[in-house]
Amino acid sequence: MSVNAKHEAREETPLRVALLGCGVVGASVARLLVEGRDDFAARIGRPLDVVGVAVRRLGRDRRDTGLPDELFTTDAEELVTRADIVVEVIGGIEPARSLILRAFEHGASVVTANKALLAEDGPRLYEAARAHGVDLYYEASVAGAIPLLRPLRESLAGDDVRTVLGIVNGTTNYVLDKMDSTGQGFAEAVEQAQALGYAEADPTADVEGFDAAAKAAILASLAFHSRVTAPDVYREGISEVTASDVRAAAEMDCVVKLLAICERQQREDGGQGISVRVHPAMIPRSHPLASVREAFNAVFVEAEAAGELMFYGPGAGGDPTASAVLGDVVAVARHRVGGGLGPAESAYADLPVLPMGQTRTRYYLSLDVADRPGVLAQVAEAFSRHGVSIQQVRQTVAADDRSSAELVIVTHRATDEALGATVREIGDLDVVVGVSSVMRVEGE
């Protein structure tokens, strides 16, 4: 952009930006807006003016944002009435939802990073934005800086997505990666993640999969043109994953990852449905998602015509998340300048979410069994009774105890219901001393 073009854009009437929240993400958004003022003006065709920043309490030193003290206010309700673009980075359901609805009523477009709110009440917010003729953009809500929602909504709009398989929570990926690389147990790895600032003091939302489930709902809605909200998502966290599960995975040349999985599946009546779930799973070390280390995020998408796509990058942090927020701010600002709106959320396909029991998955089981004739047959019979087909069996006899053996079994895909019933029945067999690991297997 030439110096002249930048100068001309600066002369235009500014677009008014209101920032709600000045925490980790908000402070980065504010500073980058100030630092990039001339470039934003040139890219949009009009400058962006921060007209206010709503905070919970005044009086804190916020000079790092580059904004003067008088722009900070505790009156968010008033602030949203005098903006063209509202950036919501408070988080949580209320007052974020009411403030966004109020912003729409006053004609402002909204950019948010709030996955919890979108997963709970997204459809109502999308409809309200349309009704008021404004945009609602939310790229930062899933996988932070990684451009993912816009590719799903726009770049893949001409294709049919089959699967979205993602590592969308950095904290749990960090914990599982440490368990894999050091042999640490879950509690020790969480403490390390807390010491490094990845995990919060109360890590429940991350380790129990709530954060990932919210993101899965948003991804499934976009990928399958259907309405999916947080309660539709089956969720299991990683707090039950043991060092022995991670070792068992390593012996299979696999790693354990917390995955958000959204896939098209056939229903029992032959129609199409979608499975949307978050749970720990073994994936082969050769799978692209297995090499995602530390707190990084990555999402693997399979579409009918495109084939396999992989999106990788930082899923959290002030500046990376602000990058996604600002990309959205520029997009909605351009619509203000040039006219028009971004594409509406579409739920035309209206695919039902399958209950977890009907979802087809694969299982890995490791059993301690008595080493005597007929044991394998009894175990195999239990699988057969539930219609679950075995893909792989491996038996190892301990050198120091020839009366018992370890039996490792990997199944073909079967309904989660049938697999669960099989595992329960096997655990009750007399010849089975104990079930040491059970885990779903994905990515093959």
Ligand SMILES: NC(=O)c1ccc[n+]([C@@H]2O[C@H](COP(=O)([O-])OP(=O)(O)OC[C@H]3O[C@@H](n4cnc5c(N)ncnc54)[C@H](O)[C@@H]3O)[C@@H](O)[C@H]2O)c1
């Ligand atoms: N931190 C990340 O890496 C990250 C990544 C992706 C998405 N997000 C999302 O971004 C949003 C913000 O996250 P964050 O990490 O910046 O959180 P944060 O806790 O650091 O910041 C939120 C700020 O909002 C303020 N606030 C709360 N209620 C308010 C109110 N009524 N009026 C004005 N201010 C109020 C808080 O005091 C706090 O400073 C959340 O929705 C989060 O899920 C964060």
Ligand SMILES: N[C@@H](CCO)C(=O)O
């Ligand atoms: N707590 C989230 C932050 C981004 O949503 C994570 O660990 O990935």
Ligand code: NA
């Ligand atoms: Na993103």
